[in-house]
Amino acid sequence: MKYLALAILVLVTACTKNSNKSDTIEISLSGEISTLDPSACYDTICYIPVAQVYETLYEFDYLKRPYSLRPLLAEALPQVSPDGLTYTFKIKKDIPYHSSEFIPKNRVVKSQDFINQIKRLAFMGTNSRGFWLFDGKVKGLNEWRNKVQSDLDLFFSTPVDGLSAPDDQTLVIKLISPSPQLLYALAMNFTSPIPEEAIRPANNDFSMKEVGTGAYYVTNYNSTQGADLKKFENYKSSTYPTEGDRFANEQGFLKDAGAKLPFMDNVRLVVIKEAQTDWLNFLKKKIDMINLTKDHYHVALTPEGKLKPEIIKDQIELQASPTLIYWWIAFNLKDPIVGKNLNLRKAIAHGVNIDKYIELFTYNVAQKANSIYPPGIPGYNPSASLPYKYDLNLAKEYMKLAGYPGGKGLPPLKYDIRGSDTRRRQMGEYIQQELRQLGITVEIQINTFPAFLEKARTGQLQFWQGGWVLDYPDAENVLQLLSSQNLPPGQNYFNFENAEYDKLFKEAREIEDGKKKFQLMARMENLVNGELPWIMQYYSRNYILSHKYLKNFMYSDIIYNNIKYLKVEGK
Numbered sequence: 001m002k003y004l005a006l007a008i009l010v011l012v013t014a015c016t017k018n019s020n021k022s023d024t025i026e027i028s029l030s031g032e033i034s035t036l037d038p039s040a041c042y043d044t045i046c047y048i049p050v051a052q053v054y055e056t057l058y059e060f061d062y063l064k065r066p067y068s069l070r071p072l073l074a075e076a077l078p079q080v081s082p083d084g085l086t087y088t089f090k091i092k093k094d095i096p097y098h099s100s101e102f103i104p105k106n107r108v109v110k111s112q113d114f115i116n117q118i119k120r121l122a123f124m125g126t127n128s129r130g131f132w133l134f135d136g137k138v139k140g141l142n143e144w145r146n147k148v149q150s151d152l153d154l155f156f157s158t159p160v161d162g163l164s165a166p167d168d169q170t171l172v173i174k175l176i177s178p179s180p181q182l183l184y185a186l187a188m189n190f191t192s193p194i195p196e197e198a199i200r201p202a203n204n205d206f207s208m209k210e211v212g213t214g215a216y217y218v219t220n221y222n223s224t225q226g227a228d229l230k231k232f233e234n235y236k237s238s239t240y241p242t243e244g245d246r247f248a249n250e251q252g253f254l255k256d257a258g259a260k261l262p263f264m265d266n267v268r269l270v271v272i273k274e275a276q277t278d279w280l281n282f283l284k285k286k287i288d289m290i291n292l293t294k295d296h297y298h299v300a301l302t303p304e305g306k307l308k309p310e311i312i313k314d315q316i317e318l319q320a321s322p323t324l325i326y327w328w329i330a331f332n333l334k335d336p337i338v339g340k341n342l343n344l345r346k347a348i349a350h351g352v353n354i355d356k357y358i359e360l361f362t363y364n365v366a367q368k369a370n371s372i373y374p375p376g377i378p379g380y381n382p383s384a385s386l387p388y389k390y391d392l393n394l395a396k397e398y399m400k401l402a403g404y405p406g407g408k409g410l411p412p413l414k415y416d417i418r419g420s421d422t423r424r425r426q427m428g429e430y431i432q433q434e435l436r437q438l439g440i441t442v443e444i445q446i447n448t449f450p451a452f453l454e455k456a457r458t459g460q461l462q463f464w465q466g467g468w469v470l471d472y473p474d475a476e477n478v479l480q481l482l483s484s485q486n487l488p489p490g491q492n493y494f495n496f497e498n499a500e501y502d503k504l505f506k507e508a509r510e511i512e513d514g515k516k517k518f519q520l521m522a523r524m525e526n527l528v529n530g531e532l533p534w535i536m537q538y539y540s541r542n543y544i545l546s547h548k549y550l551k552n553f554m555y556s557d558i559i560y561n562n563i564k565y566l567k568v569e570g571k
Contacts, residue, residue, distance in 0.1 A: 022570070023266055023568075024266040024267070024268060025264045027267070027268070027270075027287065027288065028226070028271065029048060029226065029272070030272070031271065031418075031448070031449035032224050032450050033226070033227065033271070034453060036049060036207060036208060036209070036227075037206040038050055038054045038192040038194075039117065039129070039130055040127070040128060040207065041129075042129040043449070044469055044560075045449065047189070049218065049227045050560075051189055051214075051560035052563050052564070053210045055214050055237055055561070056186060056192055057074040057091075058074060058183055058187040059561060060556070061243070062559060062565055063241045063244030063245060063254070063554060064243065066473070067472075067556075067559075069183055072187075073091060074091060075090040075092050083178075084178035085177070085178065086174050087182060088170065090169055091110070091168070091170070093108075095109040095213055095237055096234045097109070097195065097212065097213055098210070098211065098217040100211050101209075102195075103197045103198050103211060104197065107197070109193050111165035111167070112168070112196065113193030113196070114165075114193045115171070116196055117193055118138070118141070118163060120199075120204070123145070123148060123155055124148075124149045124150045125155075130190030130191075132486045133185040135485050136485060137175055137176060137177070137182075138162040138163065138174070138175060139161045139174040140161030140162050143161075152199075152200070152204060162175065178510050178511075179509065180474075180512050181474055187472070213235075214232065214235070214237075215262040215564035216229035216230060216563070217230060217232050226269045226271050227269045229266065230266055230267075231262055231266070232262075235564075239261060240256045240257060240258060241254070241257065242254070242257040242258050253554055256565075262565075263552075263564075263566065264568065273421040275295040275423060285547060285571065288568070289546040289547075290544070291544050292543040294360070294361050297363035297543070298363065301363075305320060305543070315547060316546070316548070317545065317547075317548055319553075320543050323376075323540045323557040324377070324469060324470035325374075325467065325468070326369060326374045326536070326539045326540065327537040327538055327540070328465070328534040329431070329463065329466075330465070330494055331533055332459065332461050332462055332463065333496055333533055334459060334495040335463075337413070337462070338413065341402050343399075343403075344398070344399070345535075346395075347402055348435060348438075348440070348535065349535045350388050350391045351392060351440075352431060352535065354369075354538070357427075357537065360430065362541075366538035366540055368537075368538050369386070369538050370384050372478065372528055372536060373521065373525070374478070374539050377474060378513040378517075386536055387529050388532075392438075399438050404439070406438075406439040407438060407441070408439065410441075411441075413462060413463060414462045415428055415462070415463055415464060416445040416447060416455060416462070416463075416464040417444060417445065417446055418447060418449055418464070419448070419449055420448065428465075431465075457489040457493070458489070459488050465537075468481065469557055475508070479521070480505070482494065482496045484496075484497045484502050485502070494533035496531065498527055498531065504524050505524065508520040550567075551569055552566050
């Protein structure tokens with residue numbers, strides 16, 4: 001996944017009017033769209049447009065849980081050599097790109113296009129957020145990165161030893177060591193194919209323009225307002241699933257099995273930040289679905305978490321779902337104050353009432369974290385515990401050990417929030433009030449979400465609330481957040497560096513799930529808890545409401561290309 005700003009699926013804006021048409025899916029985003037470039041998109045807001053526009057070799061099967069992969073631009077699963085180091089993929093024929101100013105008309109996907117994109121992830125001139133997927137894994141890629149750096153001529157003229165395209169329908173990837181997560185990587189938008197003909201004229205910048213193959217293409221885009229998407233009439237990469245799990249069958253989601261996609265002609269994505277406006281427009285059917293926030297749990301739900309009768313009468317449905325989303329309070333370990341003083345971090349860890357936080361901001365819906373790993377991934381231990389809990393007396397003792405008894409001598413700390421909406425400000429104010437009891441002065445820094453991300457990437461944060469949506473259900477996707485290979489502009493915004501952790505991480509990511517890997521996970525968790533780059537808060541649980549006229553909607557927090565499966569009947 002990606003640095004988390006939970007993408008709330010609701011829609012309204014002062015700048016546009018609701019179409020209220022049966023040929024349009026209407027969805028909103030909780031903040032600004034940071035980019036349309038698949039090499040740079042790594043938050044759940046930009047994922048929404050990018051995943052409809054771009055495609056990958058594989059995708060998660062929409063109607064199956066536990067999650068499994070199915071071919072998308074690939075013909076089938078790859079051939080893998082006995083030593084697990086060589087993967088050979090066959091690419092589907094005659095998959096067209098959207099019409100674009102950058103590429104010839106009727107240009108179809110070729111195997112070289114995938115190599116281009118993997119090179120873009122490694123290319124320093126791209127400043128990609130996805131290089132961690134292949135860093136130290138593909139034969140010759142790191143050497144290529146160091147040689148080519150930001151030279152676009154060398155980008156094209158210099159090959160990578162481990163990437164080859166014997167013909168237009170064959171892609172070969174050679175690894176340095178086994179990587180069981182490779183197919184997950186090839187299901188992430190980071191690895192969407194990009195034609196060579198587009199890279200030069202676009203100056204390797206696709207932040208505002210797209211060259212995808214997806215079910216929809218962009219007709220209008222403004223990062224602060226939203227995007228309009230239109231059905232790609234020549235779409236042929238996938239059809240509606242023919243198999244599903246028990247829930248999918250019970251809900252009748254397989255009625256369209258095998259049907260041509262997408263169903264809807266138009267998609268409207270509009271940025272809206274305030275929960276109350278979202279809610280009112282959902283009730284007016286100006287938006288098709290909404291992820292409830294704490295502001296409206298009490299309005300829509302009974303204390304048992306069921307829909308209230310008056311909500312049901314409005315032909316509204318509920319999907320309540322555990323997620324692969326979790327949250328923490330984070331520290332920049334390079335910061336001269338919080339980063340260099342473990343006892344200060346321990347004081348903060350013991351000085352914030354997480355139970356009260358969960359009550360105030362999740363309506364007690366969220367599950368308090370007990371581990372750095374979320375439930376739902378192999379190796380999660382429900383019996384694990386964290387080495388801190390709310391205890392003001394102990395927190396004050398740690399303040400003394402930190403050298404700041406009662407906060408004396410401690411300069412104000414800057415707490416960055418990831419948006420300007422009311423809820424984000426209230427969450428920051430809660431932390432501010434809690435730490436005031438320890439004599440800590442907290443100054444809240446309000447940001448737009450793109451500005452927050454830029455601060456994170458450039459090491460300008462001191463402490464903040466962070467969160468993560470897993471890209472795939474594997475502990476490696478958690479552990480890579482703290483790898484020194486992934487220091488900024490990668491996802492290790494904490495600047496956590498530990499040689500033993502890196503050694504264990506390399507070992508853990510190369511083996512399949514099982515006893516040995518789970519033991520490594522426990523050892524790494526102990527190292528993290530010992531240095532405290534973050535204070536774990538909670539695992540999210542989502543309550544998603546949708547109007548009954550919206551068909552085929554099955555919630556997932558890691559499947560983003562789902563709009564192609566949706567349709568509206570009787571709106």
